[in-house]
Amino acid sequence: MLLNNKIVLKLFTKMFKLTRIFQKDNYKTDKMGSYFPVYLEKFNNLKDRRLKLLELGIYKGESLKLWRDYFPNSEVIGLDQNSIELDNNDRIIMYKGLQQDKKLLTSISERHAPDGFDIIIDDASHIGQYTKESFMILFDQYLKSKGVYVIEDWGTGYWGTWPDGEKYDPELATQGLTSHQAGMVGFVKQIIDLLAAADITHPTFGDKSVKLVPRIESVHFYPGLCFINKK
Numbered sequence: 035m036l037l038n039n040k041i042v043l044k045l046f047t048k049m050f051k052l053t054r055i056f057q058k059d060n061y062k063t064d065k066m067g068s069y070f071p072v073y074l075e076k077f078n079n080l081k082d083r084r085l086k087l088l089e090l091g092i093y094k095g096e097s098l099k100l101w102r103d104y105f106p107n108s109e110v111i112g113l114d115q116n117s118i119e120l121d122n123n124d125r126i127i128m129y130k131g132l133q134q135d136k137k138l139l140t141s142i143s144e145r146h147a148p149d150g151f152d153i154i155i156d157d158a159s160h161i162g163q164y165t166k167e168s169f170m171i172l173f174d175q176y177l178k179s180k181g182v183y184v185i186e187d188w189g190t191g192y193w194g195t196w197p198d199g200e201k202y203d204p205e206l207a208t209q210g211l212t213s214h215q216a217g218m219v220g221f222v223k224q225i226i227d228l229l230a231a232a233d234i235t236h237p238t239f240g241d242k243s244v245k246l247v248p249r250i251e252s253v254h255f256y257p258g259l260c261f262i263n264k265k
Contacts, residue, residue, distance in 0.1 A: 063096040069186070072256050076182070077153075081105055086147040088113070088176075090133045090168060091158030095120045102126055111146050113138075113158070133158040134167045143176035150178035157186040161198050162221040169221075174249065177264050185260040191219030222260050229253050 065073065085108035087101055092112040101110045102125050112118070112128045120126060127146065131138040133156070143151070154172050156165055165185060173183050192214065194201035200216035215223065227234065231246035254261040 061096050061100045063093070063100060065097055065100060068257065069259060072259055076254075076261060077104070080152070082107060083152075084108060085152040086150075087111065087153040087155070088142070088147070088151045088172070089155045089157060090114075091156065092118060092128065093157075094118060095123075095126075095128065097157065098123075098126045098128070108152075109146065111142065113142065115158075132164075134164040136167065136171050139168065139171055139176075143172070147176060150176055150181060152178055152181050153184070154181070155184040155186065160187045160190045160196070160218055162191065162217040162219075163198070165218060166221050166224070173262065173264065179264055180251075181264050183262040183264070185218070185222060185262070187258050188218040188222045188260055189258050191217030191221075222255070225250070225253055225260070225262060 081104055083105075085105055087105065087108055088111045089097060089101065090113050092098055092114045095112065095118045098110050098112045099120065101108075108125070110126050112126065113131055113133065114128070115130065115132055117130050118128050120128070129138070129142055133139075151172075154177055156168060158168070159165065169183065169185070177183055190196045191199050192202050193199040196217060198217035199219075200214070202214055206212050206214060213223070214220075228246065229250045229252075231248035231250070234240050235242060235244050235246055235248075249265055251263045251265045253263070
């Protein structure tokens with residue numbers, strides 16, 4: 035029992051330190067709201083490893099500092115359409131550009147993670163088509179096996195004021211299995227099709243002419259967050 039008590043004490047001490055370090059006021063990023071507890075749960079077993087993390091859309095760069103501090107042995111790369119300057123940017127590398135720029139994404143990936151990133155987070159445009167374009171090149175080519183791809187703020191597809199969003203129509207729920215398909219919502223629902231690649235291309239029950247490779251191991255949805263785990 036003494037050993038178990040020591041283990042429990044060690045775990046509580048570690049969690050207390052994390053809670054103390056990652057205070058909302060320390061990082062001016064909206065990840066510190068409802069998102070960060072989910073990230074803590076998902077990334078807890080990764081935090082001490084040597085990782086390569088890419089984040090698309092970094093606003094003022096505060097989220098990069100958050101990831102640098104949470105992953106003390108890792109390299110953090112960020113991309114944003116605006117130029118960002120950070121003080122104390124050890125282990126942080128930033129690029130200016132658009133998330134749908136496939137040439138730039140390829141260049142960054144080949145330079146910093148030719149064997150693949152461990153974590154990719156999309157917090158960029160929140161526009162379905164641009165998010166899809168980034169995903170299709172990065173997930174297939176530049177995310178490691180067992181890596182995780184995160185899409186943030188997919189709920190913008192329900193906003194009528196968003197460039198590619200639409201207000202939710204309650205009548206859809208009464209029309210069989212028809213569902214809302216606008217913007218980011220439509221894209222994350224397409225990820226279900228990618229997850230189902232083995233059934234879609236099944237030699238007996240599916241369609242052999244469809245060219246889909248089953249690369250997704252699992253998909254986890256939370257309000258505003260989607261985690262896609264690669265096989």
